[in-house]
Amino acid sequence: MKDPPSSKNERQFVLKAIEERKRLDGRGIYDYREISVNLGQERGHVEVAIGNTRVLCQVSGEVVKPPANRPTDGLLFFNVELSPMASASFEPGRSSPMAVQLSRFLEHALKDSRAVDTESLCIVADEKVWSIRVDVHVLDHCGGLATACSVAAVVALSHFRRPDVSVVGEEVTVHSLQDREPVPLNIYHMPICVVVGFFHDGKYLIIDPTWQEEREMDGSLTVGMNVHREVCLLSTSGKVPLSIEQILRCTQMASVKVAEITELIKKVLSGDSVQKKATRADIAPVGMDTEPSTSRPVKKKKKKASKHADVSIIGTNTGGIGLGGASAWSDGDDADKPKAVASVATDSDSGDEVTMVLNDVGFKSSR
């Protein structure tokens, strides 16, 4: 199925509006649509919405044997799926050029720029490395896919935790999520792609074109940058020849946008880490205008310790809060009973204060 065709009236109108520096949804020409980042319950799951464009990203990892030419590096795969529910022009079956292009954007911006430390993903050289897979699904296509996909990938990679691994001599133990707190990936920087559309043969430009504007534009420039003003990706498409000044100007505009977006991402991720320490409740989405502190139950550590003071230590590494805990059955076996398991870890920053970290084992808190 194809998209409804663009009529002459629409094309004329869009071009005329651009000449008058107006966008179809009332934005300014340099304005981004509202971006909201929604972290999922699972680690590495994130949904990003830019206006009506929606994408979903899931990061997963597994232990594999590395290729012979790079035995000490982990593997990183990016895959963008254009779901048919995103747009009438997307067909099931993967070989669409746009999907390939978006996957390549993510690879260039995130892998080739060394945003993720792949050396730390090595477990045993030449035998076992982590293979991290980033799957981005486009749920709704209303323009600006490169931005949405890059934001989603970056947040998901920062949010993801891989199981902890310990190597003792020849023995490799992959600890389950219950045994040891999973470990984050090393993210060095966060590249974000900004899309610039050109009209009237490059005379006018807009940032973050919507789907209708994308249809009518003469060309586009996708700039992948991080907040340190390092350009990770530059890609042009369409039929507009661009001059050096134009490209430099675009990168300067992109750096402003990237700074704003990175600010939002950091807000979301820090809000989440505080949230995870306090409760295991659902995480509300954070938009560009919201302040996380007002909506999060940010508790001081001392207060937390006293709140969870009624922990009963059952065995080594096992504590119980509320119902459950020690077995009430006469056999005394401790096979599969829904116990509340909490591991107590000391926060290295503040000497004697205790940080409670609750694992995900069907825990029911006694609030």
Add this chain to the structure above:
Amino acid sequence: SFTLSVTTPITSPGVRREGDQIIAAKSGILRHRPPVTYWIDNNQRRYVPVVEEFVIGIVTGKPSMDVYRVDIGGSMPAALSYLNFEGATKRNRPSVQVGDTIYGQLIVASKDMEPEMTCVTVAGKANGMGVLEDGLTFQSSLGLCRELLVAESPILAAYGKRFRFEITVGANGRIWLKSPSVSQTIALCNSLDSAGMLSTEQLE
């Protein structure tokens, strides 16, 4: 679903009969007009062509055998013969190009055949049908279009008090709007989309 003891078959938008029960086939508000008429006011965006409805289409294909292909948002493009324009004869062809926006009426629309449309009434007059020049066409839900097409629609009355504009509403969910300035057109388009949800007081 609820049980009605009726003996005649029921055909109603969004409602289906299975044995003795009336079952809702679409999501929406159930409406009732006594004595026995029930239907569901459903709001969707996918259009299914129905005969005698006025629709807005976009010409997608050059005339082959003197028939234009017009996309009306249904599963198949509608066929529009070049003779179905006011004042068109075999020698005097209408100036219609690919990409033009057309307002016309469906004369044939069934699930088995390709739909056909026309831009003239039976008497040969245009009555506002034909090519729509300038302005902006945008897609909205069928429910909103139905509300706008009601005689003396309160939405249009409220807008008409404040703005000057020309509007054509297609039953296929497409609305064409033309107003003196670009920014006004944009503002009207964006607000119309959500106006369907407002009550009369909120509109004012």
